[in-house]
Amino acid sequence: MTRDGVIKCENITKVYAGGKTALSAVSFTIPAHGIFAIIGRNGAGKTTLARVLSTLLEPSSGQASIDGLDIMKDANRLRERIAVVPQEGRTVAWMTPVQTVSTYLMWRGIGYKESLRKAREAVEQVGMAGHADRLNRTLSGGMKRKVLVAMVLASDAEFIFLDEPSTGLDPISRQELWRLLIELGKDRFVLLTTHYLEEAERVADRIGILDDGKLVAIGSMEELRSRLRHGYSLKVPEGANLPVKEGETIALGNGQVQVLTTRDEALSLSKMLIEAKAQFSVNPVTLDDIFTYMVGAMDAEVAEAKEVEEE
Amino acid sequence: MSRFGSQILASILVNAIYEMRNYPAVLIITVLSPLSFLTLIFFISGGTLLAVGIVGGLIMSMFSAGTSLQADLSHLKNDFKLQDMVVGSPTKASVYVAGMAISELIYASPALIILAVLFGLFVHVTLAAVLGIVLVMLMMFLMSISLGFALATFSSDIVQSFAFTRLLSLVFTTLAPVYYPITYIPEPWRYLAYLSPTTYAAQIGHVLVGYYEVPSAQLMIDWAVLSSLTIIFLWIGMKKARWREK
Numbered sequence: 015m016t017r018d019g020v021i022k023c024e025n026i027t028k029v030y031a032g033g034k035t036a037l038s039a040v041s042f043t044i045p046a047h048g049i050f051a052i053i054g055r056n057g058a059g060k061t062t063l064a065r066v067l068s069t070l071l072e073p074s075s076g077q078a079s080i081d082g083l084d085i086m087k088d089a090n091r092l093r094e095r096i097a098v099v100p101q102e103g104r105t106v107a108w109m110t111p112v113q114t115v116s117t118y119l120m121w122r123g124i125g126y127k128e129s130l131r132k133a134r135e136a137v138e139q140v141g142m143a144g145h146a147d148r149l150n151r152t153l154s155g156g157m158k159r160k161v162l163v164a165m166v167l168a169s170d171a172e173f174i175f176l177d178e179p180s181t182g183l184d185p186i187s188r189q190e191l192w193r194l195l196i197e198l199g200k201d202r203f204v205l206l207t208t209h210y211l212e213e214a215e216r217v218a219d220r221i222g223i224l225d226d227g228k229l230v231a232i233g234s235m236e237e238l239r240s241r242l243r244h245g246y247s248l249k250v251p252e253g254a255n256l257p258v259k260e261g262e263t264i265a266l267g268n269g270q271v272q273v274l275t276t277r278d279e280a281l282s283l284s285k286m287l288i289e290a291k292a293q294f295s296v297n298p299v300t301l302d303d304i305f306t307y308m309v310g311a312m313d314a315e316v317a318e319a320k321e322v323e324e325e
Numbered sequence: 326m327s328r329f330g331s332q333i334l335a336s337i338l339v340n341a342i343y344e345m346r347n348y349p350a351v352l353i354i355t356v357l358s359p360l361s362f363l364t365l366i367f368f369i370s371g372g373t374l375l376a377v378g379i380v381g382g383l384i385m386s387m388f389s390a391g392t393s394l395q396a397d398l399s400h401l402k403n404d405f406k407l408q409d410m411v412v413g414s415p416t417k418a419s420v421y422v423a424g425m426a427i428s429e430l431i432y433a434s435p436a437l438i439i440l441a442v443l444f445g446l447f448v449h450v451t452l453a454a455v456l457g458i459v460l461v462m463l464m465m466f467l468m469s470i471s472l473g474f475a476l477a478t479f480s481s482d483i484v485q486s487f488a489f490t491r492l493l494s495l496v497f498t499t500l501a502p503v504y505y506p507i508t509y510i511p512e513p514w515r516y517l518a519y520l521s522p523t524t525y526a527a528q529i530g531h532v533l534v535g536y537y538e539v540p541s542a543q544l545m546i547d548w549a550v551l552s553s554l555t556i557i558f559l560w561i562g563m564k565k566a567r568w569r570e571k
Contacts (some may be wrong), residue, residue: 068413071570089569090417098413103406106339108347113338120335121416123328149347165410175413 019081021067021173021203026076027227028062028227035268036062038227040075046081046173048219049199051306052207054089056225060207061101061177067205069096080173080203097122097171099162101178105150111137111161112146118165136168137161140194156187163194173203180213192217215301223308230308238304246280247303248273250294264310274299274307290311332416336424339407340397341431356435359385363440366504374505380458380530381504382440387462388523390429391469392493398425398477399486408478418474418568426470434570454533461526461533464555467523471562478567486488496521506536525551532561 028037037059044050052060065071067078071091072277078085083092105114113131120126137146140160150158159179166174176195180188188210188224195217198204208214214221215235222232231238239245244261249270261275273283280296287294326334345352359382368376402408410419430437472493480486497503500509501521507528510518518524525547532539539547 065409065570069569070409090415094415096413098410100406102411103410104404106343106401106405106407109339109343115345116412117335117339118414120331121411121414121421123415125331126334129331192461241499258399306456316418 020044020082020296021046021050021078021080021205023063023067023078023173024076026063026066026073026078027244028059028066028071028148029074030312033126035227037066037073040224040227040229041076042222042232044220044232046203049195049204049206050222051214051216051218051221052205052222052224053201053211053214054224056308059112059227060209060224062227062300063224064177064205064207065100067246068096069093070098070100084217092173092264096173096175097166099166099177101196103162103177105153105161107149107151109150110147111142111150111153111164112218114150114161115165115168122169122171132168133164136164139167140164140175141190152156156183159183159187159191160194163191163198167194167198171202174198175205175295177207179206180208180210180309187214188213211301211305217228219224223305229302235301238301239299242274242299242304242307244274244276245299246275246277246296247299248280248283248294248296250287250292254287254292254294256286264307266306272306274303304308328415329420329462330538332420333427335377335416336421337428337431339428340401340425341428345432352432352435355389355432356439358389359383359401359436360439362499363443374536376506376534377506377531377536379440379444379448381527383437383444383458383462384465384503384523384526384530385498386433386436386440387465388469388498389494390426390433390466391471391473392490392497393432393473394422394429394470395473395477395480395493396487396490397429398474399480402477403481403483403515412568418566419563422425422470422474422562425474426466429470430466448534450534454535457533458530461551462527464551465523469473470554471558472507474562475566497523501527506531508537522551522554525554 023040023042026037026040027035029035040063052063054060062071066073067080067085069085069092072086080092085092108197112130112133115130115136119129119132124132134184137143140163142157142160145153145157150161153161163179180191183191192213195204195206199217199219206218220232221238231241249272250256252265252271254271254301256273257301258273258275258279259275260279264272264274266272282298284294339345362385363378363382366374398408476489477486501523502518503523507515507518507524528539529544529551530535532544
């Protein structure tokens with residue numbers, strides 16, 4: 015099932031009671047299907063945006079709608095169609111995975127027997143058939159996360175909000191979670207917040223980059239790549255003095271310098287570095303590079319604006 | 326089963342049935358709390374305050390159901406983020422709270438049953454008096470669950486929340502003249518007791534079981550204050566509770 019509608023944000027701003035601006039005039043329109051990952055540093059506003067869109071938190075100003083339903087005016091109608099797993103959402107310790115999923119389905123209006131049947135199916139679907147009736151408190155962190163995913167999987171929600179679902183998971187559990195997310199994203203809209211860039215790159219159809227409450231960039235991986243003028247990234251230790259002609263050099267601040275450049279120049283510089291027996295890495299531009307570039311660029315803009323203000 | 330029925334049952338299963346199965350100690354505490362006070366009052370008074378103590382136990386059980394709701398909702402909200410998951414679902418705040426409130430009644434039911442049996446055996450009053458006490462208990466319950474829900478939606482820390490539950494219980498059911506008659510408090514301290522809504526409930530109860538008499542005007546005032554406070558607390562629960570955060 016593919017949704018026709020869009021997720022639309024218009025100048026969403028959130029200022030908390032203490033005066034902290036968590037979101038600053040965030041605007042975008044994206045199709046209401048597939049996986050949309052929001053990435054950003056800690057405190058960038060990812061969770062706030064997810065909470066605003068999932069009707070958990072009122073914005074200070076601005077408007078947003080999901081498939082034509084306003085998040086403020088139509089919240090009750092929207093809640094019929096969304097499912098939320100919040101950041102630090104945990105399974106209730108004294109319940110089993112089947113009980114956890116079934117009670118969630120009952121809150122969604124499904125009858126007791128039907129909810130138990132669907133819950134068992136969903137728990138099996140996430141590969142936990144052998145643990146379906148064990149108490150949640152005896153499960154590993156990865157298994158508990160899977161139970162939460164089983165909840166939304168079993169629901170009929172069309173729009174799913176998962177706030178940092180993979181935080182704290184080991185690499186194997188994270189990969190299993192990615193498989194489930196991709197499965198979910200096939201016929202529903204999934205909004206996922208994460209600070210694992212690899213996760214966003216692997217599972218998302220569209221990615222939004224937030225920095226300090228502002229939306230720095232949004233688009234598919236290809237669209238984000240095209241925001242960079244060059245397709246290759248070369249990283250060398252500081253002081254390497256490379257004769258860069260076509261690309262641009264960025265100091266990463268961790269003792270390394272990044273050169274974003276063309277394929278040909280990356281190749282010639284690599285040859286030079288091999289001959290000089292220098293340590294370096296070269297690869298096509300990743301989300302990591304895009305993120306560093308965008309957020310770095312944003313920081314430069316802020317610094318420039320401050321300088322202008324001071325003048 | 327209707328949709329609301331399923332949603333209410335979900336709250337009851339999470340907060341009572343499944344919890345009772347795994348943590349029976351919680352049930353033992355809720356049974357023992359009102360009975361331990363009653364036992365103490367019985368021996369200290371040489372049995373003369375038995376009827377007062379039984380009514381006090383019934384009022385305490387109903388009020389404690391609300392303060393326990395505050396602690397339970399805070400626990401589920403802050404430690405498991407359950408409230409967020411329910412807010413982002415078709416369940417409305419009133420339905421969620423109704424289910425949770427019933428779950429607290431289920432917890433209180435063993436104590437209530439024991440107290441009701443003791444009431445039947447040792448307190449001999451008219452049917453009208455029994456209905457009056459039931460009405461007082463109902464108002465106590467509505468008042469305390471409204472207060473409990475409103476407080477829980479604002480809480481962000483479970484330790485603070487548990488401390489607040491104990492404080493409410495101490496002030497409104499232990500210190501206030503619920504298990505003992507208000508006449509035991511010397512004036513002018515007696516007037517301080519009227520700051521607690523449970524004082525009005527207990528005074529009505531103590532009069533209904535015939536422990537002492539008050540002028541009918543005083544009784545009318547007690548009913549009026551209790552009814553008004555119930556309405557005010559219900560309003561607070563409905564209007565001031567923070568379901569969707571601001």
